[in-house]
Amino acid sequence: MSDLVVRVLDVDAAYARPTVLSAVDVDVARGEFVGLVGPSGAGKTTLLRLLTGGVEVRSGSVEVLGQRVVRGRPPRGVGYVPQLGSVDADFPLTVREVVLLGDAASSRPVPWFTRDERRRADALLERLGIGELAGRPIAELSGGQRQRMFLARALARRSELLLLDEPTSGVDLATRAEVLRLLGELHHDGLTVVLTTHDLNFVASHLPRMVCVNGTVIADGRPREVMTADVLTRTYGPGLRVVHDEDGHPVVTDAAPIPLHSGTDHASGGMPVAAAVVTPAEVDA
Ligand SMILES: Nc1ncnc2c1ncn2[C@@H]1O[C@H](COP(=O)(O)OP(=O)(O)OP(=O)(O)O)[C@@H](O)[C@H]1O
Ligand SMILES: [Mg+2]
Structure with missing residues (x-):
């Protein structure tokens, strides 16, 4: 099997009429850690959603973990941590349930998870430092806590590829450092990581690869x-x-x-x- 976990080839992508991304070429090899940067509205979130089947592929092709991705057909093996504020936090679920629902292997309705599944979810929440919040409704979480919950959900999927949309925006410095430390650990354990960020200097000093986006890929390589x-x-x-x-x-x-x-x-x-x-x-x- 190819060692490329992401293959985006000459893609035009759009939500409705205007094209948001054009002629995008990006390959990501297994084990890479990539930072996507660009101004607000540049298409960073769109590029991540392209990899999860959330956007229409007008032309070109998207392949993730060997699966052809089109809108509405999310590939398996991908964990996605959405941008803070982009998710309806009033949804009547507990933190543990959100994590359990992330486990694609388990498609049971909410209350019927096995004891093992619950244990695994709780262990993930513990690892992310929010174990004590497992039974809380998600509406009661702070932004940083919600961010960690989504990271736990992404990990519950036993993902090989982790996509994170601005995981360090809107959280305090200690949480930011903790999230980055965790991502470093996960990457070290073999996960491929792609994140978007406005923190150019973090990418420049810590990540081996930077992709600059504004409607297309402007530049891609070592910072x-x-x-x-x-x-x-x-x-x-x-x-x-x-x-x-x-x-x-x-x-x-x-x-x-x-x-x-x-x-x-x-x-x-x-x-x-x-x-x-x-x-x-x-x-x-
Ligand atoms: N669901 C949607 N429907 C229609 N247009 C959208 C949708 N989501 C984003 N867009 C448009 O697509 C363009 C790219 O948006 P995107 O969210 O990818 O930018 P971004 O680089 O992630 O910005 P930010 O840094 O502010 O998060 C913008 O012009 C935006 O208005
Ligand atoms: Mg965005």
Whole structure:
């Protein structure tokens, strides 16, 4: 069997009339850890949903874990953690039930799970640090807790490919670090991981591969090669610049700091704000 878990070949994708993604080519090999970046509305979520059968494939082909994917036919073996806020949290289910329902092998109606299935769900919730929330209605969870619940659900599927939509947005720093640590562990255990994020600097310093998206794939490769001022301008438009940290990792910064002309910066002892802004040493432009 091919070692490619994702093969997207020359795909145009759309929800309704206008095409959201055009001429997209992306392959992901088993064991990769890929960061998808791009501005809001660029099509990052759409690209993930393309891999789960949530979007119409107008032309080209999508193959995931050896299965041809079309709209309405989600492939097996894929765990999907949706973007926070994109799910109806008022659904009358408990945390444990959401995790149990994620197990594709078990298609029983909600109350009739076996003791083993429940035990496994609880163990996953425990691993994600929300074991004590198993019996709670999902409406009562915070954003970060809900994020972990969806991660537990994705793991309950015994997934080989984990797709996460902005797993670190809208959660506090400790949760963010914990989620990233967990993803690192899962990747180490052999899972292929694709995530979207707005955190370019996280991708640049931690992930081996970055895919820049804006309606199509603008650039794809090692962050050191991909994250240049030119690629960022083509992806996000003007206004970002790239410097390098002491390890040579690219770091993106705003080219134009917030223009607080009239005030003074109390933290810098009354210096005018503009003068207190540190200028990057090395500008990659
Ligand atoms: N269910 C939908 N029906 C119709 N159009 C949609 C739907 N979901 C997204 N779109 C449109 O598709 C385009 C890409 O949206 P997408 O959600 O993929 O962007 P994104 O890169 O994930 O953005 P963000 O960073 O804000 O999450 C946008 O123009 C959006 O309005
Ligand atoms: Mg999105």
